Amino acid sequence: MRIIFENASLSFGSPSSRQVALHPLSLELAENRVGVIGLNGSGKTSFARLINGLARPSGGRVTLDGLDTVEDEAAVRAATGFIFQNPGHQIILPIIRDDIALGLKSRGLTGQAVQERVDAILGRFALEGLADRRPHELSGGQLQLAALAAVMVTEPKLLIFDEPTNQLDLRNRALVKRTLASLQEQAIVISHDLELLADFPRVLLFHEGRLAFDGSAADAIARYHEIAEC
Numbered sequence: 001m002r003i004i005f006e007n008a009s010l011s012f013g014s015p016s017s018r019q020v021a022l023h024p025l026s027l028e029l030a031e032n033r034v035g036v037i038g039l040n041g042s043g044k045t046s047f048a049r050l051i052n053g054l055a056r057p058s059g060g061r062v063t064l065d066g067l068d069t070v071e072d073e074a075a076v077r078a079a080t081g082f083i084f085q086n087p088g089h090q091i092i093l094p095i096i097r098d099d100i101a102l103g104l105k106s107r108g109l110t111g112q113a114v115q116e117r118v119d120a121i122l123g124r125f126a127l128e129g130l131a132d133r134r135p136h137e138l139s140g141g142q143l144q145l146a147a148l149a150a151v152m153v154t155e156p157k158l159l160i161f162d163e164p165t166n167q168l169d170l171r172n173r174a175l176v177k178r179t180l181a182s183l184q185e186q187a188i189v190i191s192h193d194l195e196l197l198a199d200f201p202r203v204l205l206f207h208e209g210r211l212a213f214d215g216s217a218a219d220a221i222a223r224y225h226e227i228a229e230c
């Protein structure tokens with residue numbers, strides 16, 4: 001999808017105590033992989049939430065293949081999948097299989113059609129043996145994959161990951177990294193795990209609500225080190 005920010009901004013609070021999360025931003029993204037880095041509170045999640053319409057711009061507009069995130073909110077939501085920082089919060093039903101089916105049922109699918117698509121996505125992520133478990137019976141990495149499966153079962157064109165390796169050990173990080181690398185879908189990945197983004201073609205660095213750098217992963221990470229140390 002071609003994502004276009006036209007002077008899009010996001011702020012909170014009343015005019016007398018305004019908190020600017022993202023200053024007006026104009027940019028265009030079409031790469032298959034885009035990384036997003038920056039210090040805590042720099043505006044990364046705000047940027048991501050503007051893309052899928054979870055946040056409405058306070059000024060300007062954001063479009064995805066010409067769909068406006070406000071005017072065409074339902075179509076934008078259907079085209080995008082957001083994988084939250086804490087998969088434990090994302091999975092809401094007690095059994096993994098039922099949670100994965102939920103997104104399909106809420107789109108009006110029933111019976112065999114749901115079963116087939118759930119089985120297909122479980123197979124894709126090698127989760128078949130875990131499908132009847134409860135979320136607390138999975139490891140952090142398995143939970144992250146289950147959350148991803150629950151989003152991907154509805155076949156969004158664009159995936160947005162908010163810190164997918166947060167709190168994962170080295171083995172689970174590697175699992176998530178391999179999974180990301182194997183996805184055909186377009187993905188925007190917010191992460192403090194710089195290794196995860198090292199081979200991304202484009203990385204955006206946010207600082208104090210502004211885009212501070214936009215370019216190769218190596219250059220963005222080098223600039224991030226300079227910012228973090230001052």
Ligand SMILES: Nc1ncnc2c1ncn2[C@@H]1O[C@H](COP(=O)(O)OP(=O)(O)OP(=O)(O)O)[C@@H](O)[C@H]1O
Pocket residue numbers: 012013019020021022038039040041042043044045046047
């Ligand atoms: N709902 C809100 N109300 C008020 N201020 C907010 C709200 N959401 C975010 N902010 C502020 O906007 C700024 C940017 O927040 P954002 O969550 O986009 O940062 P981030 O880069 O994703 O941070 P982190 O790495 O800690 O997740 C922060 O100063 C934050 O406190």
